[in-house]
Amino acid sequence: MxxxxxxxxxxxxxxxxxxxxxxxxxxxxxxxxxxxxxxxxxxxxxxxxxxxxxxxxxxxxxxxxxxxxxxxxxxxxxxxxxxxxxxxxxxxxxxxxxxxxxxxxxxxxxxxxxxxxxxxxxxxxxxxxxxxxxxxxxxxxxxxxxxxxxxxxxxxxxxxxxxxxxxxxxxxxxxxxxxxxxxxxxxxxxxxxxxxxxxxxxxxxxxxxxxxxxxxxxxxxxxxxxxxxxxxxxxxxxxxxxxxxxxxxxxxxxxxxxxxxxxxxxxxxxxxxxxxxxxxxxxxxxxxxxxxxxxxxxxxxxLAGNDAVVVWKDANLDFAAEALTESFYGSGQLCMIPNQVLAHPDIIDELASLLAEKAAAVRGGSVRDEDVLLTPVLRNEKFFACLDDALAAGAELVCGGHAMQADGTWDTAGIFLEPTVVLVRGMERAREVQAVRHETFFPLLPVIVAEPAPDGVLLDRFIDFVNSNPYGLRNSLWARDPEVVDRFVTRVTKGGLLKVNDSHIGFLPYLPTHGGTGLTGGVFGEANYPILRTSHIQGVSVSDGVRPSEAVFGAWNAMRGAGH
CATH class of the missing domain: 3.40.605.10 (Aldehyde Dehydrogenase; Chain A, domain 1)
Structure with a gap:
């Protein structure tokens, strides 16, 4: 290009x-x-x-x-x-x-x-x-x-x-x-x-x-x-x-x-x-x-996001991989993109292959190009430090890992970064990896491969992992099984927004665009509707001539009058 x-x-x-x-x-x-x-x-x-x-x-x-x-x-x-x-x-x-x-x-x-x-x-x-x-x-x-x-x-x-x-x-x-x-x-x-x-x-x-x-x-x-x-x-x-x-x-x-x-x-x-x-x-x-x-x-x-996406074994993997590439939009410098993936071990090979294929199509270049989604990163030393940390901890590089020019040519002086995916084997020590523990704010997506376990146990571990994230902006699930979807939606309390089988960053009517819990929203964090967050509840009663002495014991009198 x-x-x-x-x-x-x-x-x-x-x-x-x-x-x-x-x-x-x-x-x-x-x-x-x-x-x-x-x-x-x-x-x-x-x-x-x-x-x-x-x-x-x-x-x-x-x-x-x-x-x-x-x-x-x-x-x-x-x-x-x-x-x-x-x-x-x-x-x-x-x-x-x-x-x-x-x-x-x-x-x-x-x-x-x-x-x-x-x-x-x-x-x-x-x-x-x-x-x-x-x-x-x-x-x-x-x-x-x-x-x-x-x-x-x-x-x-x-x-x-x-x-x-x-x-x-x-x-x-x-x-x-x-x-x-x-x-x-x-x-x-x-x-x-x-x-x-x-x-x-x-x-x-x-x-x-x-x-x-x-x-x-x-x-x-x-x-x-x-x-x-x-x-x-x-x-x-x-x-x-x-x-x-x-x-x-x-x-x-x-x-x-x-x-x-x-x-x-x-x-x-x-x-x-x-x-x-x-x-x-x-x-x-x-x-x-x-x-x-x-x-x-x-x-x-x-504040920061560090959103999690769970990909279950029955997910539409083509759609899930497409949604995961949103992690690279704006070179990862958007707070509400996918930041980490929890993948069922049964589908990790196919998911990784699809993700690498779709990541390769995410390009840099002139902002006027319809296909451009990467933005310049003028200082990239933190990206490479984060990638080195993951690889040193045993993560496997799936794709990416280089600076490049607008035409995709590798160049250490390039102002774009390749969309990069790493596999992190095992949930138990995943948060020892910096790219999992904190929002990276770069086009670097860690995919955590869960240890094999019965599905019921594995789903509980996924939900616990999401809920133990100190951040909490958005979280997503890709699954077809209604029981899996119900357990996820019922039990995940972290975050201001949950998305199921949908774009992670897409906007929808009624739902908040921002807002979260923990390190994302502070101690007062929640889904952010500014019309609600910048206002306070007030109760009003306008009476039409009620005697005050009757009002004081209104509920008591009503109960006694009903024979209770």
């Missing part, structure tokens, strides 16, 4: 005032901060390098970016390869965003649920669909392969689809009639919610956080410095106009870009912030959770 750069005209991002007016005179897509419904510029910018330029010469492209952001290069004479820039927010701008959000909450909370959930969600999905091609184009420019850009947009459309909106509504309020009273159990907003999305798929995570506004919260999003353009585009050009259309107060949504550490500190220090949604490593996330609790904030964590 050629790694030649695909060149688009400079006017491509200018939009001539149609899709958005953000292009400057040079055709550079430019986004300021969004504060209180207004654009807030900056004298410091974060620059976005075109993904094809990065593929052509990663070192030169990143050097160019660093020079621009440090002021060592004149931004008035931008060389080719820079496609966008985003304002870098200072502490004052971050504070303004918090204050604007705090002012907006009371008014926004008072909006009827029909407006801030049904109307907002329906209009938002419609506008996302209208802007889907444009969103995908920007994501590709930012480095997301076409297939993964479509995956992110697909997830957003499911998140705001009619089935999901109906489920959200069913959880937000339930109403009852009890004698002379109208009783309701409802969820109320926490207040100001701040969201720190990850670098690997920030757009889908930012849109996930948008559902928190349906509960009546105001939302502030930090666009990550490494990939801010897609987040800025969708929040400025899709979400903000819909909020304006339904009359939401301007501070309901704030969008800023900047360094994570000082921004997180500003959120923690502010008495106006109520919840913080944090994406990151488990180690950093657990420390941040402690800081949140100490500061009186609700921590909503999305």
């Amino acid at each position: 050629s790694s030649a750069r695909t060149t688009l005209p400079a006017s491509h991002f200018e939009d001539a005032g149609t899709d958005n007016p953000r292009g400057d005179s040079a055709g550079l897509l430019t986004y300021p901060s969004l504060i209180d419904g207004k654009s807030v510029p900056s004298d410091q910018w974060v620059y976005v390098v075109d993904s094809d330029a990065l593929l052509e010469d990663a070192f030169a492209s990143l050097t160019l970016k660093r020079k621009l952001e440090s002021g060592r290069l004149d931004p008035e004479n931008l060389p080719p390869g820079i496609v966008g820039r985003v304002a870098r927010a200072d502490r004052e701008t971050v504070t303004q965003a918090i204050e604007a959000a705090s002012r907006a909450v009371a008014e926004w909370t008072a909006f009827p649920l029909d407006v801030r959930l049904d109307q907002f969600g329906t209009l938002l999905r419609r506008r996302l669909a209208e802007k889907a091609d444009r969103t995908i184009e920007i994501l590709m420019r930012e480095g997301h392969p076409l297939a993964l850009a479509r995956w992110q947009v697909s997830g957003a459309l499911e998140c705001f689809g009619p089935e999901s909106l109906g489920f959200y509504r069913s959880q937000m309020v339930q109403e009852f009639r009890h004698r002379e009273r109208r009783i309701s159990v409802r969820r109320r907003p926490d207040g100001v919610v701040c969201l720190n999305p990850p670098q690997n798929a920030p757009l889908s995570s930012a849109l996930l956080g948008v559902t928190s506004m349906m509960a009546g919260n105001a939302l502030i999003v930090r666009a990550p410095r490494s990939a801010p353009l897609g987040v800025m585009y969708v929040l400025h050009e899709v979400v903000a106009p819909v909020l304006e259309e339904i009359g939401a107060p301007p501070g309901t949504l704030g969008v800023v870009c900047g360094d994570p550490a000082p921004m997180l500190t500003a959120w923690l220090d502010s008495p106006l912030v109520d919840d913080i949604m944090y994406f990151g490593s488990s180690e950093a996330g657990m420390r941040f959770q402690e800081r949140c609790v100490a500061a009186g904030k609700k921590p909503i964590l999305e």
Whole structure:
């Protein structure tokens, strides 16, 4: 495959005032901060390098970016390869965003649920669909392969689809009639919610956080410095106009870009912030959770995954192997992909053969190629250290194990990594292998071959292994036997989502896209519906003239009147 750069005209991002007016005179897509419904510029910018330029010469492209952001290069004479820039927010701008959000909450909370959930969600999905091609184009420019850009947009459309909106509504309020009273159990907003999305798929995570506004919260999003353009585009050009259309107060949504550490500190220090949604490593996330609790904030964590997939002896192995190759999407740098496989010993040879065959078809290259699923890995020493650890522990290399160029040629200086599968014989000591014990975040998939045992014993061991995983994002099963499926679904408690005979990473209506237990979600971890996680339950009773003294002993009197 050629790694030649695909060149688009400079006017491509200018939009001539149609899709958005953000292009400057040079055709550079430019986004300021969004504060209180207004654009807030900056004298410091974060620059976005075109993904094809990065593929052509990663070192030169990143050097160019660093020079621009440090002021060592004149931004008035931008060389080719820079496609966008985003304002870098200072502490004052971050504070303004918090204050604007705090002012907006009371008014926004008072909006009827029909407006801030049904109307907002329906209009938002419609506008996302209208802007889907444009969103995908920007994501590709930012480095997301076409297939993964479509995956992110697909997830957003499911998140705001009619089935999901109906489920959200069913959880937000339930109403009852009890004698002379109208009783309701409802969820109320926490207040100001701040969201720190990850670098690997920030757009889908930012849109996930948008559902928190349906509960009546105001939302502030930090666009990550490494990939801010897609987040800025969708929040400025899709979400903000819909909020304006339904009359939401301007501070309901704030969008800023900047360094994570000082921004997180500003959120923690502010008495106006109520919840913080944090994406990151488990180690950093657990420390941040402690800081949140100490500061009186609700921590909503999305951390590492290390998901397990069980492949039973009667599984459709062709489908199972296809789903397992999702482990290599984005070069393994997605939190919700398969990270380890537990395989029945009867089918391991056929499964390994199919997996190697399908892994060989997962390629790197230009993000515009329909078949490309690998992304560049600019520092690969941890991948090889992890692979060496597995092989030293007795694992067998099934396929992969090399750095390579975009055309698949092995090259120690290549910026892509081959999809790699290793066999780990035996469950008992499997977690001594680093690639099994922790999320690898590389295209490296360990397949654990279980010791022979009666099927009933083996299934119990599989379930115990899954439940003893200290992480817990998603877990999957491939099996046809209904009893096996039932035991798995009934007894697996780890994770925010279980998938059976299905894509591990595919999005579905009603179900959460994120959320988990243990080292994935922290001590408060669960399936993550932000509309629920950023709200709290409140009970309400409206009486029609009941005498208080009768109400105190209502259940007792009713029981005595029934003759009990």
